[in-house]
Amino acid sequence: MAGGAGDGALDLADCVNAACPWSGKPITADSLTRYRGSVVGFCNPGCRDKFDQAVAMFEAALADRAGQAGGKE
Numbered sequence: 001m002a003g004g005a006g007d008g009a010l011d012l013a014d015c016v017n018a019a020c021p022w023s024g025k026p027i028t029a030d031s032l033t034r035y036r037g038s039v040v041g042f043c044n045p046g047c048r049d050k051f052d053q054a055v056a057m058f059e060a061a062l063a064d065r066a067g068q069a070g071g072k073e
Contacts, residue, residue, distance in 0.1 A: 010034065015041040022047040 010032040020027055020043035027041025031048040034040070035055065042048040 010039050012041065014039040017041055020044075020047050022050065 012027065012029050012032070015027060015032065016038045017040060018027060019025065020031075020041070023043050025043035027043060031042040031045050032039055033042070033048050033052055035051075040051070042051065
């Protein structure tokens with residue numbers, strides 16, 4: 001999910017936040033990602049990557065849960 005090839009250029013001006021959701025520090029241009037169509041900024045790539053990993057983990061858990069529910073019907 002982190003900004004990179006195929007994501008298009010991510011820009012600080014497009015961020016929905018000014019402070020890192022993890023640390024509260026100002027966001028930086030090298031620490032942007034896209035979440036649900038919006039650009040979200042972080043104070044450093046480590047915080048961005050932690051967010052991307054958390055989102056991926058929760059999306060996988062929800063997909064597993066939906067798959068299990070579908071098998072019970």
